[in-house]
Amino acid sequence: MDIISVKNLVKKFEDVTAVDNISFTVKKGEIFAFLGPNGAGKTTTIHILTTLLKPTEGTAIVAGHDVREDSAEIRKRIGIVFQDSSLDRELTAYENMYIHGKIYNVDGRDLRKRIEDLLKFVELGKFKNKVVKNFSGGMIRRLEIARALLHRPEILFLDEPTLGLDPQTRAHIWEYIKNMKEEHEMTIFLTTHYMDEAEQLAERIGIIDHGKIIAEGSPEELKKRIGKDVIYLRFSDKTENCMETELVKNCKILPDGRMELGVENAAEALPRIFEAAMKKGQKIMEVSYHSPTLNDVFLYLTGRAIREERGNKLDVMKNRRKRWGR
Amino acid sequence: MKAFITLLYRQIKRFMRAKSRVIGAFVNPLLWLVFFGLGWSKVFNFPMAKQIFGGSDYLSFLAPGIVSMAIFSSSFISGISVLWDKEFGFLKEILVAPCSRKEAIMGRIVGDSLTSVLQGAIILLMTFTIAHSLKISGIPYVILLGFILAGSFVSVGVILALKMTSMEGFQMIMSFLMLPLLFLSGAFYPIDTMPAWMQALSRINPLTYAVDGSRYFLLGTSKFAITTDIGILLLLTFLFAGVAVYMFERTTID
Ligand SMILES: Nc1ncnc2c1ncn2[C@@H]1O[C@H](COP(=O)(O)OP(=O)(O)OP(=O)(O)O)[C@@H](O)[C@H]1O
Numbered sequence: 001m002d003i004i005s006v007k008n009l010v011k012k013f014e015d016v017t018a019v020d021n022i023s024f025t026v027k028k029g030e031i032f033a034f035l036g037p038n039g040a041g042k043t044t045t046i047h048i049l050t051t052l053l054k055p056t057e058g059t060a061i062v063a064g065h066d067v068r069e070d071s072a073e074i075r076k077r078i079g080i081v082f083q084d085s086s087l088d089r090e091l092t093a094y095e096n097m098y099i100h101g102k103i104y105n106v107d108g109r110d111l112r113k114r115i116e117d118l119l120k121f122v123e124l125g126k127f128k129n130k131v132v133k134n135f136s137g138g139m140i141r142r143l144e145i146a147r148a149l150l151h152r153p154e155i156l157f158l159d160e161p162t163l164g165l166d167p168q169t170r171a172h173i174w175e176y177i178k179n180m181k182e183e184h185e186m187t188i189f190l191t192t193h194y195m196d197e198a199e200q201l202a203e204r205i206g207i208i209d210h211g212k213i214i215a216e217g218s219p220e221e222l223k224k225r226i227g228k229d230v231i232y233l234r235f236s237d238k239t240e241n242c243m244e245t246e247l248v249k250n251c252k253i254l255p256d257g258r259m260e261l262g263v264e265n266a267a268e269a270l271p272r273i274f275e276a277a278m279k280k281g282q283k284i285m286e287v288s289y290h291s292p293t294l295n296d297v298f299l300y301l302t303g304r305a306i307r308e309e310r311g312n313k314l315d316v317m318k319n320r321r322k323r324w325g326r
Numbered sequence: 327m328k329a330f331i332t333l334l335y336r337q338i339k340r341f342m343r344a345k346s347r348v349i350g351a352f353v354n355p356l357l358w359l360v361f362f363g364l365g366w367s368k369v370f371n372f373p374m375a376k377q378i379f380g381g382s383d384y385l386s387f388l389a390p391g392i393v394s395m396a397i398f399s400s401s402f403i404s405g406i407s408v409l410w411d412k413e414f415g416f417l418k419e420i421l422v423a424p425c426s427r428k429e430a431i432m433g434r435i436v437g438d439s440l441t442s443v444l445q446g447a448i449i450l451l452m453t454f455t456i457a458h459s460l461k462i463s464g465i466p467y468v469i470l471l472g473f474i475l476a477g478s479f480v481s482v483g484v485i486l487a488l489k490m491t492s493m494e495g496f497q498m499i500m501s502f503l504m505l506p507l508l509f510l511s512g513a514f515y516p517i518d519t520m521p522a523w524m525q526a527l528s529r530i531n532p533l534t535y536a537v538d539g540s541r542y543f544l545l546g547t548s549k550f551a552i553t554t555d556i557g558i559l560l561l562l563t564f565l566f567a568g569v570a571v572y573m574f575e576r577t578t579i580d
C-alpha cells in the first residue's frame with residue numbers, strides 16, 4: 001500500500017522552480033530517502049508533504065488525504081523533524097515534550113509515561129529537566145526525534161537528520177532511526193545529502209537534483225546501473241572515445257578527463273582493458289577501481305559529485321550563497 | 327481549549343525562566359519613577375504646579391503613567407518576540423501541529439498579557455512608596471485596565487512580528503514606535519499642555535487612554551470620561567487581537 005503518493009508535483013517560488021514535476025510513491029512501513037545536493041528541492045518537497053507549503057501544480061496524497069484539502073487530517077498523522085531545530089530553547093527537554101503532547105492531544109498519565117520512555121529511548125533521561133539552550137547539536141537532534149514520535153505518527157519526516165553532526169553522533173542517530181522503524185512500524189521519509197546515510201538507512205532512494213528525480217530504486221538497484229565494480233582510468237592523451245570491450249557494461253568520460261568503466265568484476269576485466277588500450281596505442285597513467293557507491297551513481301547520472309561537506313550550518317549557508325551568486 | 331492553555335502555559339514558563347529579562351522589566355520603570363519623577367518633583371514644587379497636573383503632586387501624577395508604561399513596554403516586546411520564534415524555529419512546531427491556530431495565538435496573547443500585567447501590578451505597588459496621594463481602592467481597576475492594555479499591545483507586537491522578515495526591524499520599532507507612543511501618551515506631562523499637533527496624535531494613541539484611565543482610578547481625576555477610556559481601549563484590543571488571529575491563521579513558512 002502506498003502511504004505517500006505524489007504525481008507531477010511542481011513548486012515555483014517567484015523565479016526558481018524548486019520542485020520540477022516529480023512523481024513518486026512511498027510504501028507503508030518503508031524507509032524512503034531523498035538523496036540530493038544542496039538546493040535540490042528536498043526541504044521544499046517535505047514542506048509540501050507536511051502541508052506547510054501549497055503546491056503550485058500536481059497532487060500529493062499523504063496517509064490517504066490530499067495535501068491541498070485535508071491538511072488537518074494529515075497533520076494528525078505525521079511527525080516531522082525540521083532541517084533547523086524547532087525546539088523552544090528556553091524550556092527544558094521535558095517541557096518541550098509536554099507542550100508537544102498537549103497540542104497533539106496526548107494526555108495525562110499516558111503523556112508523562114510516553115515522555116519518560118522516549119527520553120530514555122534517545123538517552124536524554126538524565127537531561128530531562130535541563131534547558132535546551134545548553135544542549136549539543138546531537139542532543140537537540142535526539143530530542144527532536146523523540147518529540148516527533150510522541151504522538152505516534154504514521155509517517156515520520158526527517159529533513160537531514162544528521163546535518164552538521166560528528167560521525168559518532170551520526171551513527172548513533174542512525175541506530176535510533178532503525179530501532180524506531182522496528183519498534184513502531186512506522187513509515188519514514190528522510191532527506192539527506194550524505195551517501196552513507198542513504199545507504200545505511202533507506203530501503204528505497206530517490207535521487208533528486210535541480211528539482212527533478214533522476215533515479216529511483218533500492219541502493220543495490222541504483223548501483224547495479226553502473227555495474228558491480230567501477231574502474232577509473234587516466235590516459236596520457238585525453239580520449240574522447242569510450243572503450244568498447246566485451247566485459248565493459250558501460251563507459252563514460254568524466255568532466256575531469258578520466259574514463260569511468262562499469263564492469264562485473266574488475267580483477268577479470270582489467271587485463272582485457274589493458275590489452276585493448278595497448279592495441280589502440282593508448283598509454284594508461286593511472287588506474288583505480290572499487291565497488292560502486294551511491295556517489296558513483298550520482299556522478300554517473302549528473303557528471304558531478306554530491307559534495308560531501310560535513311560542514312556546520314554556516315558552511316552550508318556559504319555554499320548556498322555561492323550557488324545563488326552564480 | 328488545549329492549544330490555548332498550552333501556549334498560555336508556555337509563555338508563563340518562559341517568563342519565569344528569563345530572570346534577567348524580568349529584572350530588567352522592573353528596573354526600567356523604577357528608574358523613570360525615581361530619577362525622572364523625584365528629579366522633576368522638586369521643580370514642580372510651586373503653588374501653581376498642582377493645577378497643571380490635575381490637582382495632584384507630580385510624583386502622583388507620574389505614577390499611573392509609569393505603571394501603564396511598564397505594561398505597555400513589556401507587552402509590546404513580548405508580542406514582538408514572535409520574531410524569535412520565527413528565528414529559532416518554534417513557530418514551525420506550532421504551524422505544523424493539528425491544533426487550532428486561533429487558540430494557539432490567543433493563548434500566547436493572553437499569556438503574555440498576564441505576565442505583563444503581573445509586572446505592572448508589582449510596579450504599581452512600588453509606586454505607593456514614593457507617590458503619596460494614590461488611592462488604594464483603585465488597584466484592582468488599574469490591573470484590569472492594564473490587562474486590556476496589555477492585550478492590545480501584545481497583539482500589535484504579534485502583528486508586527488508576523489510582518490517582519492528580519493531581526494533588524496526590531497531596533498527600528500523600538501526607536502520609531504515605542505518612544506513616540508510613550509511621549510504622546512500623557513504619561514510624563516499632561517496632554518493639554520502639548521502643542522495642538524501632538525495633542526491630535528495622542529488622541530489616536532491607545533496608550534493615552536490607559537494612562538488616563540489609570541489616573542481616574544488612582545487619583546480620581548482624568549481628562550476623558552472613564553467610559554471613553556475603557557471603551558476605546560476595549561475596542562482597540564478586540565481589533566488588534568482580531569487582526570493578529572487573522573494573520574496567524576494565514577501564516578506560512580517563509
Ligand atoms: N521560500 C523560498 N523562496 C524562494 N526560493 C526558495 C524558497 N525556499 C527554497 N527556495 C529555493 O528552492 C530551491 C530548493 O530549495 P530546498 O530548500 O528545497 O533545497 P534542499 O534540497 O532542501 O537543499 P539543502 O540541502 O540546502 O537544504 C533552492 O534553489 C532554494 O533557493
Ligand SMILES: [Mg+2]
Nearest residue numbers: 042043044083
Ligand atoms: Mg533542505
